[in-house]
Amino acid sequence: MTYVAGVDIGGTSVKIGIINREGDILHKWSIPTNTDQVETIIPDVWASIQTNMQMINLPIAKLAGIGVGAPGFIDSKNGLVHEAVNIGWKNYNLTDHLSQLSGVPVFLENDANIAALGENWKGAGNGALNVIAITLGTGVGGGIISNGMIISGQNGTAGEIGHMTVNPSGYLCNCGRKGCLETIVSATGIARQADAYQMAHPESLLAQRNRENGVLTAKDVFDLAQINDEGAQSIVDHTVDVLGFALANAAILLNPEKILIGGGVSKAGQPLIEGIKSAFQTYALPHVSDVCTIHLAQLGNDAGIIGGAFLVQENEA
Numbered sequence: 001m002t003y004v005a006g007v008d009i010g011g012t013s014v015k016i017g018i019i020n021r022e023g024d025i026l027h028k029w030s031i032p033t034n035t036d037q038v039e040t041i042i043p044d045v046w047a048s049i050q051t052n053m054q055m056i057n058l059p060i061a062k063l064a065g066i067g068v069g070a071p072g073f074i075d076s077k078n079g080l081v082h083e084a085v086n087i088g089w090k091n092y093n094l095t096d097h098l099s100q101l102s103g104v105p106v107f108l109e110n111d112a113n114i115a116a117l118g119e120n121w122k123g124a125g126n127g128a129l130n131v132i133a134i135t136l137g138t139g140v141g142g143g144i145i146s147n148g149m150i151i152s153g154q155n156g157t158a159g160e161i162g163h164m165t166v167n168p169s170g171y172l173c174n175c176g177r178k179g180c181l182e183t184i185v186s187a188t189g190i191a192r193q194a195d196a197y198q199m200a201h202p203e204s205l206l207a208q209r210n211r212e213n214g215v216l217t218a219k220d221v222f223d224l225a226q227i228n229d230e231g232a233q234s235i236v237d238h239t240v241d242v243l244g245f246a247l248a249n250a251a252i253l254l255n256p257e258k259i260l261i262g263g264g265v266s267k268a269g270q271p272l273i274e275g276i277k278s279a280f281q282t283y284a285l286p287h288v289s290d291v292c293t294i295h296l297a298q299l300g301n302d303a304g305i306i307g308g309a310f311l312v313q314e315n316e317a
């Protein structure tokens with residue numbers, strides 16, 4: 001029996017797991033991402049894999065490979081991080097570095113893509129062949145699985161649904177363009193909608209909460225919508241409408257069996273999913289929506305490390 005390591009690199013911490021061939025996590029932990037000395041991040045990861053495998057009495061010789069997810073622009077074919085702005089890597093051959101240290105095969109993907117693979121393997125996807133996965137967090141990530149394989153595209157940018165333009169004259173996005181999906185439906189985007197509302201409606205509950213806390217969050221919006229606050233509900237309605245619209249357009253390109261919704265914003269749960277479903281039905285071609293179901297992601301923070309393990313198995317096959 002051999003095992004694989006899944007590694008999910010983020011701007012503040014690296015999540016790591018030792019995973020068996022069925023996709024069960026035997027052991028998981030995280031280490032800080034040392035962004036002050038970026039050249040030490042991968043040696044740190046390898047040292048901690050060795051220490052932790054020893055801790056659970058697994059010989060290093062049983063490690064068959066490492067699957068890594070990293071943020072930013074990733075060239076998975078060449079194992080290269082083109083640019084990861086929030087970490088500080090530029091043109092860094094991560095897979096060469098880690099496979100030289102470890103002596104095992106290393107595979108790299110964009111972090112949203114490995115989360116999609118993990119969620120589809122052991123979470124809400126249930127091994128579907130054609131899937132759109134979207135992560136609603138501080139930003140909006142996406143991954144597309146076609147015929148069981150993650151789509152990377154020509155230079156690793158495929159599936160970046162957060163940067164689909166939904167309003168050409170909208171807010172400025174981090175990518176430098178205007179009106180991307182993530183400027184509206186990310187946690188940041190929802191908070192910005194709430195802020196605009198409270199300024200226009202100083203008597204509203206949102207304005208009251210803003211005065212109390214000095215800030216409004218996406219959670220405030222969903223909490224107040226739950227108690228039927230009109231302003232909060234209007235923001236939720238707009239958010240799910242834009243999401244349903246974007247997903248209907250994405251779905252026409254893939255004809256997916258499932259759409260999986262994850263990330264911090266998805267903690268709003270079933271009311272969010274029901275709203276997205278209804279908007280999706282409104283905008284999608286019936287032939288597309290008839291065969292497509294929309295689900296909440298189930299794996300939370302474990303999706304990335306499980307997807308990393310899946311990536312190793314997919315490349316071994």
Ligand SMILES: [Zn+2]
Nearest residue numbers: 163173175180
């Ligand atoms: Zn953008």
